[in-house]
Amino acid sequence: MSKIQEKKPATMYENVMQQYNQVADSMGLNKNIKKILGITNNEIIVNFPVRMDNDEVKIFTGYRVQHNNALGPYKGGLRYHPTIDVDDARALAMWMTWKTSLAGLPFGGAKGGIKLDPRDYSIRELERITRRFTYALGDNIGPDQDIPAPDVNTNAQTMAWILDTYMSTKAPSARSQNSHIVTGKPVGSGGLEGRDRATGFGVFLTIKLFLASQGKDLKNKTFIVQGFGNVGQWASKFMVEEGAKLIAVQDAHATLYHKEGIDPVALAEHTKPRKGSIEGFEGTEEIKPEEFFGLACDILIPAALGNQINGSNAANIKAKIVAEGANGPVTGEGEKILLEREIAIIPDILCNSGGVIGSYFEWLQNRHGEIWQLDEVMQKIEKKLTENFKKVEEAVKENKVDWRTAAYIIAISRIELAYTQRGIFP
Known part of the structure; x- marks a missing residue:
């Protein structure tokens, strides 16, 4: 009697192609442009x-x-x-x-x-x-x-x-x-003031804007973060400064929990001599890795690697908002479960775009031979991110779709327009 083969999890590439094809078909993307972008x-x-x-x-x-x-x-x-x-x-x-x-x-x-x-x-x-x-x-x-x-x-x-x-x-x-x-x-060496925190700031800001769109704020909201590298550290810092409470952090070495709240600045200092590891941070309880996604909280920030939230664990998530600090942290199967449970997903191409927006300003600064101050840089990033958030919010309402689909429609439509106007050589 042959063994029943378990369904193999989708790769990140299969995941992004599924997202792309689904949105391209729903928006009626030109079939030739669909081939090019695929x-x-x-x-x-x-x-x-x-x-x-x-x-x-x-x-x-x-x-x-x-x-x-x-x-x-x-x-x-x-x-x-x-x-x-x-x-x-x-x-x-x-x-x-x-x-x-x-x-x-x-x-x-x-x-x-x-x-x-x-x-x-x-x-x-x-x-x-x-x-x-x-x-x-x-x-x-x-x-x-x-x-x-x-x-x-x-x-x-x-x-x-x-x-x-x-x-x-x-x-x-x-x-x-x-x-x-x-x-x-x-x-x-020509870098941009604030580029180090730009991605984490973007994660924080999109969460703040998302809550504001519902008439809420971050004060006393609890959140958990998977991955405590550059993105996780800065996002946590900004979130806590706004009144939210970090109650759990997970990385490849440990999963830490403290109901009364974890100081992200102290935790970041703890990781420096330990090659980035959060393990052994005083005042926290170490729990099993598989318990992390099931923790009771308001907001979950996956800021590690792709495909972390999938069909095997999405049903355990208790957060009401999943803010994608990483690229592709939610699989297609995981996303379907989350949306069915009315858990909102702030998609990666919006949520963690603060980094590439900061990169654009650094690129411009170098091209023009200018030097911008930190407050000026952060204002530029905040303005651009807020504009982008509002566009996606409008597309959600106009098309009556989830946030990822709305973001994809805007992104793909802009590229489609470029190909339509320029044509295809020869």
């Missing part, structure tokens, strides 16, 4: 050698997938993670296309990274790996071609290494023209 423009895979500290040479695999550039240069992060592959990069690149379009930015979408766990390497090894990857990518990236940014397990330092390596391959006379090859750089 594929990636370029998929770059590079294998490159790097000498380790012990003099051993290791081979690494890096990816850069460029989905679409109808609206402008490719834009998207680079992540260092052992699970990254070309399939994930395809999905993440497509989400970036929708995100930049929804935000009204002159960018397309790309994504990539290197298959590794950065905790296994010294800082000098990571520098050599990053520089060699940049060199291997060559002219596939560039300030008017494809502009990388930080993502999972990469940061401002990573971008500084990419910037220096890229500029070192150019003639001295051209180097000053290439400082916007990456965004998310250190401020001292």
Whole structure:
């Protein structure tokens, strides 16, 4: 008697394609444009050698997938993670296309990274790996071609290494023209004041605006955060400052709970000497990882990796709002369950778009040779995010659809218009 095979969970790419096809059909997207947007423009895979500290040479695999550039240069992060592959990069690149379009930015979408766990390497090894990857990518990236940014397990330092390596391959006379090859750089290397907190601020602001649209605010609201990297830390800080209470945090190492509230600033300090781990934070109770999504709270912020909320755990969620701080944290099956239970989802392409909006301002700052102050930058990001939120809110009401569908309709329609007006060569 043959065994009954369990249904294999959908990959992130299958998830994003399901979302895309469903919305494209519902909005009557031009069939030819649907074909174009359903594929990636370029998929770059590079294998490159790097000498380790012990003099051993290791081979690494890096990816850069460029989905679409109808609206402008490719834009998207680079992540260092052992699970990254070309399939994930395809999905993440497509989400970036929708995100930049929804935000009204002159960018397309790309994504990539290197298959590794950065905790296994010294800082000098990571520098050599990053520089060699940049060199291997060559002219596939560039300030008017494809502009990388930080993502999972990469940061401002990573971008500084990419910037220096890229500029070192150019003639001295051209180097000053290439400082916007990456965004998310250190401020001292042409980075933007506030770029570090832009994504987390966007998560916080969209939650605040969503509640305000219902006549509510964040005061005394409880929330839980999965993933306590850059996005989770800043989102939590802004949420707590607005009067909300962080009662649980989960990362790859531990799941912490404290009913009376967790101080996100103190927790962030705790993680610094522990390679980002929240484990062992004093004053909290460590609970089983599988209990996390079932905790009673008002707001859930998944800010880790994709496909975390799925058909096996969506029914356990007690939050009334799921704010997608990560890219693609909810599968199609998970989303169906949440919506049936009338749990609102603030979609990733809106919720975590503060980062790419901040990147756009950094790109502009470098192009124009300007320097903007923190308060000015945050005002610009808040204004742009608020405008985008209002557009999606209007589309929700006008089309009588959920928030993700409304956001996708706006994003895809803008690209469709560009193709309709410009035509297709030849």
